[in-house]
Amino acid sequence: KKTAPGCYEADMGHNLSARPVLKVRGKAGDRVTLRVGERPGQPWEDHSYTYTLRGGGAETYTPYFTYFGFQYIFVEGADLEADATGERPVLLDLASEFVTSAAPVVGAFQCGNPLLNEINDMVARSVRSNLQSVLTDCPHREKLGWLEVSHLMGPSILYYYDARGLYRKICRDTTESQLENGLVPDIAPEYTRFTKGFFESAEWGSAAVQLPWLLYRWYGDTDILARQYDTMARYTDYLATTRDAKGLAKAGLGDWYDWTPEKGHAGYAQLTPGELTATAMLFDNARILSRTAALLHKHGDVERFNRLSEQVREDFITAYYDSASHTVATGSQSALAVGLFFGLIPETDREAVLATLTAKLEQDAFKPSTGEVCFRYLLLALAQAGRNDLVYRIINRTDCPGYGWMLREFGLKTLSEQWDKPGSSLNHCMFGHVQEWFQRHVLGIGQAEDSTGFERLLLTPTPVGDLTEASGHFDSPRGRIAVAWKQEAGEFSLDLIIPGNTDATLVLPVPANSTLMESGADAGQASGIAAIDLEGDHPVITLGSGEYRFLCRPAKTP
Structure with missing residues (x-):
């Protein structure tokens, strides 16, 4: 649509990672400027493309050496044919060219519920937009390789894309970004350095351990375990040194962007202790290292990491589990899901803790309050306990907060950074864990616990x-x-x-x-x-x- 003389705004239909394609006709030396943005009437002022025409007929311009996340293209300095006065070039066509990784598509899902199909498509667009040379947080604001998404969204992504090349590269990035003391920072490659939880969070850095194990399970790739073992062990040893007097690992960002009706999103976890999710990651990392050491015949490390995992589990239960009320820590959806998913509760109390989680979900009207770290654990803890009916109630809704709310209330076709409203980014893939549930539990495609490579x-x-x-x-x-x-x-x-x-x-x-x-x-x-x-x-x-x-x-x- 025309917004001012020589100015137009074009809607590409949905948010995407792309570069604009401009076709114009005009005189040599004429200049046309393109800006892009996620919202109508709101171009990114610090991101523009200016083309100087050579003249002599129709010509096409595409800025090949960049890409950006946007839904709208804003044109300055051209007229449509119908508005042409000869003062400005004529705008002949405007399009967007999707830019994403060449990872082949290997999965598909559809069902009899149109809302679930729309959700699946919404997540797919968000994932494709962020599959770049790193798995980015978003294709516009930062374009950084925040590591938590790579492992929490790992199965969801690998069910739909053969991204093993990218994931091996992310593993190398964790090695190259690792500090001398063993810490793996929240982003890799570490193009910039943040502070506090944005630099050191167990839920982020643990990708250094989680990803090689995921690739081994998914593809039967023992080479990646051998190559990454030193990085995996050094990071887990470092994380163990951060434990406090109670044996709990140092808190970072925690269950980032959890949600309450009163506060909405707060960034840092507000419903669940940050030490809880950090300690759960330490436990799982140590458990993975013990199994990896056995595969690689590192017999001394098998027992060392097994002892560490057992000690961390014992400390977690002592600190957080209330056997009288069968609850974990604050009793949040996230805390209960973590206890169930990782087995960080007494095995004899699993059914009782599941009942506590079920009651909590009923109290919350089945609205998810988890952040991006624990949403996956919530879905899988319920599914593994045979309560896919509860997962369905969480997913199959159009009120606030949730996928359907993004689709129906705001008309989004990619994932917002926030559950309850359009955040500062409208193209994050960090809440897309439902795709794993679609494949693993609705379709039912999985592998045995002791299988690798889907043998x-x-x-x-x-x-x-x-x-x-x-x-x-x-x-x-x-x-x-x-x-x-x-x-x-x-x-x-x-x-x-x-x-x-x-x-x-x-x-x-x-x-x-x-x-x-x-x-x-x-x-x-x-x-x-x-x-x-x-x-x-x-x-x-x-x-x-x-x-x-x-x-x-x-x-x-x-």
Whole structure:
């Protein structure tokens, strides 16, 4: 639209990481300036592109050596053909050219709930916008490699992109940014240095340990563990030195950008002690180091890091767990989720703590109060406990705060930095953890606890709430795993593809006494099915590579 003589504003449809493409016609020496911005009428004043025309016909300009995050392009110094007076160049066309990593797309998800599909698309746009030479926080304001996103969003990203090259590079960045004392700063590469929690936060620096382990689990890559082991061990040893008299690790940013109705967002964690999340990271890092040392035959470190993890767990429980009320620390959603997800509560009390978390969610009307660090742990703690119905209630809403609120209230098509309102950035991917839940729990594509590279699959397709169908795929290192399920008229159907050289355990979401058919015949006689276990609540089927079509009907009553 025209905003002033020679000035126009163009909406690209949604926020993206891009460079503008200008097509104009005018005289040699004419100049056209482009600015970009996230909001209508609000260009970034300190970011502009000016093109000087050569003359002689239509010419196209693109600033190839940069990119920026924006939704709107603002043109100064040109007229549309209809407005042309000859004083200024004629604006022939204006477009944006998406700039992102070349990481191949390896995953897809869709379902029968339009809101969930929109959420999935919103997260995907945000991830693509921040997949650059580093995994950026946002494509405009800072463009820095804040490390917490890389590991907290790691599974969500790897389910949809083959980003192993970028992730190996991030691992190298942590090594090159590591200080002599072992500290890994919050950003890598460390192009600038911040202070306090923005420099030293366990939830950020722990990417140095979490990412090599993620790559090992995802791709079966032991080389990355060998290459990064020294960085991993030195950082974990450093983090252990920050413990206070109670054995708790030093607090940093904590559960960044958690939310309350009274205060909204406050930046630093306001509902959960920063020491709690830092100590949980130390525990998990030590546990990973013990397992990594075993794989690399570093026998002395196996026991050393195992002792450290056990001591940290004991200190965490002593400091934060109340056995009388079955709560953790402040009783926040985040504190309870961390206790459950990491196993930092007595094993015998898991059901009681889950009940406390369920009651807390009910009290909060199923509105998420977690920040970016603990939102993933909340979703997965509930899902692993078989409470995907609660995850669905958290996700499937359009009121404040949440994904649907961003979509419906503000019309955003990428993730805001804040749950409750458009923040200073409208293109962050730090709250996109729901994509992991879509793939791992709704589609049910996962691997066994002792598997790497998706060699042995654990498939758990899960109808939840009013969701009656979902489909998608993940191109694992061994090939495509495809799932399409539907639940209607009391029947559950599942189309399944398992790649070559892969075994799978399939847990069907139906009663164990259901009638099971595969490709129109009794499933017990089907080719590729090695065993069917009906001893538990649900049928558990062991099967090999191939294509399957299951139909599950309720058992006939006498």
